[in-house]
Amino acid sequence: MSSNRIRILLAALLLIALATLPFWATRYMVSILLLICLYMTLASMWNLLAGYSGLISLGQQMFIGIGGYSLAVLSMYHGLPIFLSVFLGGVISVLLAVLISLPIFRMKGVYFAIGTWIIAEALGICFSNWGYVRYGMGLFIQPAYRLSMSTIYYAALVLCIGSIALIYLLLRSNLGLALMAIRDDDRASEAIGVNIFRCKFTCFLLSAFITGMTAGVLYLNTIFIQPFEAFGIGWTVKLLFIVIIGGLGTVAGPIVGAAVFVVLQQYLSEYVGFNLIIFGTITISVIFFTPKGIVGTFQEKLGFEIFPIRRR
């Protein structure tokens, strides 16, 4: 069998296993895979910015907060259907992204990173002073109680598979071609016609949309949302960990990274306070010893790409 057919067969088996998971796995296992799917999706979106578009965002939590609060407010206060609220959370995140892009895209490198972080912090402060969302006390998203774990799991699975497919197609599209060129030499890419701003802006909006929706599903699972947690930098720190250990700028990196992260988090949850030190130590070791992460290193050693994006 050719490697391509093996690949398709393995993917099909994995897909069937994941699609039938609630029927044969324990509730605990479903809850773990649910988390892996969500973190994987969020991490892929951070990777799309940092790994492919050269945009280091430290403010992904602004879309997580907006997505979560959109879900809470729309489904509870306005009685909209739950999954419509999740979708609108993505739409509102895009609107926010458009709004902040004017100042944020004038900033380069470190300034972009800090700028996005500051906006997320400011939003956290706004929400904690806003009576409509019960200040810093937070909200219980009551409509979410009605959903079963497997419903939430399927929503997460759809987002996860959808986002992998989206990124894969995007990288094989003309936009992906331009992103690779920009990553190699931005000036030379502009000289042969690439509109750098437009490419990065497109990725920024896409990342905001999916992150906002994923946050909705995440809070269906968490049920309780509170501003300093939702808009906290902790989210981006986790995503950074996932992408770096998995492999920055690889499609499969966030998948592997998210699995490692969620499993580690389960084991380390007993050692509150220590776990950040351990995560930090692992991240720094990876940066020093295998800067391409797990997936990047394997791909280099085996000369094999899980998601090939070359044009022939």
Next chain:
Amino acid sequence: MSCILTIEKLSKSFGRVAAVHDLSFEVSQDEILGIIGPNGAGKTTLFNLIAGEIKPESGKIMFNGTDVTSAQTFRRCRMGIARTYQIPRPFVNMTVLENVLVGAVYGGGMGSKASRKKCEEVLEKTGLFSKRNAFAESLPLLDRKRLELTKALATGPTLLLIDEVAGGLTESEVEEVLKIIHSLRRDGITILWVEHIMMAMKRGPDRLLVMDFGEKLAYGNPDEVLDSEEVHKVYLGDDED
């Protein structure tokens, strides 16, 4: 003959260095204008200004009757201005074909079928077709220079700025470059060509512009210009040919 490019009193300095100073000239449709001058004369800076990668302090650049002085680089490319870099800037982590595709898709605004065809055509023209699936990182300098030209051609330019492609080539390779450049002119591309090799500058261009310290030193028919007194003085001691 109509005028495709007009440079009007263009100036750009870096600190105290006036890289291009009060420079004016015109380029007619379909001509090959050679540009020579010692190192540091401002030739590359002039190309950067025309391509839009740096902005002038004063002066004007007209392309096909439109003022493009403040147009963005990628827009100028889409309007038909393409350039090569003196020191090649390939996209090293991409294949040769992918490198060229960027130009066809973005600069040329072509759909996927048309861009493929265009790429194959220009790769054939510059002799890189057999290496289309090699990573640009693995190319030797000579092929990198070819790639510069191929990428620029893929954008479908009407004005092509060539910055020293023939440097370091053997005589027969220079012949080949001359052939390619003449065939481009037949395709209707106007060319500005910076080169140090005198043999190429005598036989390639229709007219010659000599620059020194960012200014126009001489301008006109290649044979006359190269025989003129001032040009000899400037090139005295320079590693000619």
